[in-house]
Amino acid sequence: MDQQTAQTQLSQLRLELNRYRKAYYTEDAPLVEDSVYDQKYQQLLQLEQQFPELVTPDSPSQLVGDVPASNLAKVTHEIPMLSMGDVFSFAELQEFNERIKNAVGHPVDYNVELKIDGLALSLVYQQGQLVQGSTRGDGSIGEDVTNNVRTIKNIPQTLPEPLDLEVRGECFMPKAAFAKLNNQREQNGETVFANPRNAAAGSLRQLNAQITAQRQLSTFIYTVVNPQNIAVATQSQALEKMTQLGYHVNPERFVSHDLQGVKAYIAKYQQLRDQLPYGIDGIVLKVNDLTLQQQLGNTVKVPRWEIAYKFPPEEAQTTIHQIEWTV
Numbered sequence: 585m586d587q588q589t590a591q592t593q594l595s596q597l598r599l600e601l602n603r604y605r606k607a608y609y610t611e612d613a614p615l616v617e618d619s620v621y622d623q624k625y626q627q628l629l630q631l632e633q634q635f636p637e638l639v640t641p642d643s644p645s646q647l648v649g650d651v652p653a654s655n656l657a658k659v660t661h662e663i664p665m666l667s668m669g670d671v672f673s674f675a676e677l678q679e680f681n682e683r684i685k686n687a688v689g690h691p692v693d694y695n696v697e698l699k700i701d702g703l704a705l706s707l708v709y710q711q712g713q714l715v716q717g718s719t720r721g722d723g724s725i726g727e728d729v730t731n732n733v734r735t736i737k738n739i740p741q742t743l744p745e746p747l748d749l750e751v752r753g754e755c756f757m758p759k760a761a762f763a764k765l766n767n768q769r770e771q772n773g774e775t776v777f778a779n780p781r782n783a784a785a786g787s788l789r790q791l792n793a794q795i796t797a798q799r800q801l802s803t804f805i806y807t808v809v810n811p812q813n814i815a816v817a818t819q820s821q822a823l824e825k826m827t828q829l830g831y832h833v834n835p836e837r838f839v840s841h842d843l844q845g846v847k848a849y850i851a852k853y854q855q856l857r858d859q860l861p862y863g864i865d866g867i868v869l870k871v872n873d874l875t876l877q878q879q880l881g882n883t884v885k886v887p888r889w890e891i892a893y894k895f896p897p898e899e900a901q902t903t904i905h906q907i908e909w910t911v
């Protein structure tokens with residue numbers, strides 16, 4: 585069968601199966617016999633194994649393999665994990681900059697960071713000991729993944745200072761680990777993950793931490809929730825301090841005094857994107873001065889002092905060019 589036919593059949597099967605699932609799980613009114621659902625589902629799995637590049641995140645096969653959220657204990661975030669405003673053009677970044685300049689009354693420095701394509705993670709430490717790891721969830725209530733984060737090698741279990749701290753970052757699966765995992769799953773006749781972000785989410789949200797331990801997850805930490813505890817005045821100093829405390833912080837960052845530097849950074853990483861050993865889906869601009877961040881405050885869901893610039897979706901990856909990166 586050629587890819588085109590497979591694509592047509594797969595989208596038809598996804599439509600039917602998602603419709604059956606919806607009827608079965610939400611309207612509690614099955615449309616077809618289980619045997620019909622299973623037969624079509626097996627058809628989908630076989631086609632996806634033959635054409636893994638055709639797997640999409642909305643495929644019914646992407647829902648298995650990780651624990652349904654309901655099985656993990658819930659965690660309430662004392663400080664909500666806010667969303668990020670998104671823009672899709674440099675002109676919109678300039679508007680953002682103008683808004684900030686008007687609100688603050690003068691130009692400001694921005695800390696510019698890569699936007700890692702993973703899932704947000706919160707880590708709580710008491711007296712320098714890791715006591716809780718949780719996912720973002722809906723921003724207020726996430727899932728307890730403490731046992732699972734203890735298996736992630738670049739998360740410090742103990743800090744060099746007895747600090748009470750909450751840090752947040754992105755949990756991701758490196759591209760090489762993702763390729764290896766999907767090959768293994770294909771060999772074992774299991775479903776494959778559509779992309780590294782789904783693979784990271786499915787691997788982190790496991791009831792069995794031993795499964796997480798085999799998935800080579802990684803993190804980049806990007807914020808301290810209570811920076812007053814580490815005596816820093818800017819986002820860039822906070823990231824330096826977190827590096828000293830043993831956290832894995834993304835090195836591709838810099839402080840920009842104007843948007844020209846940001847423009848060059850965007851061009852550089854849009855070029856380098858498919859050579860990075862991890863997925864990115866844009867860049868993040870943050871007012872560097874933490875006092876100004878407080879003054880600017882947050883809207884209900886989004887801080888006023890940061891903005892994410894999203895790259896256009898990456899074309900389907902065919903090969904992964906790896907170059908040595910200091911990560």
Ligand SMILES: CC(C)(C)c1nc(N2CCN(c3ncccn3)CC2)c2cc(C(N)=O)c(N)nc2n1
Nearest residue numbers: 666667668697698699700701704754806807868890
């Ligand atoms: C601390 C703030 C709120 C400014 C913040 N929030 C972030 N995020 C919030 C929204 N998130 C989210 N996730 C799912 C649904 C809605 N929002 C996912 C993370 C950041 C994500 C990255 C990254 N990916 O590399 C980053 N370098 N800095 C961030 N900084």
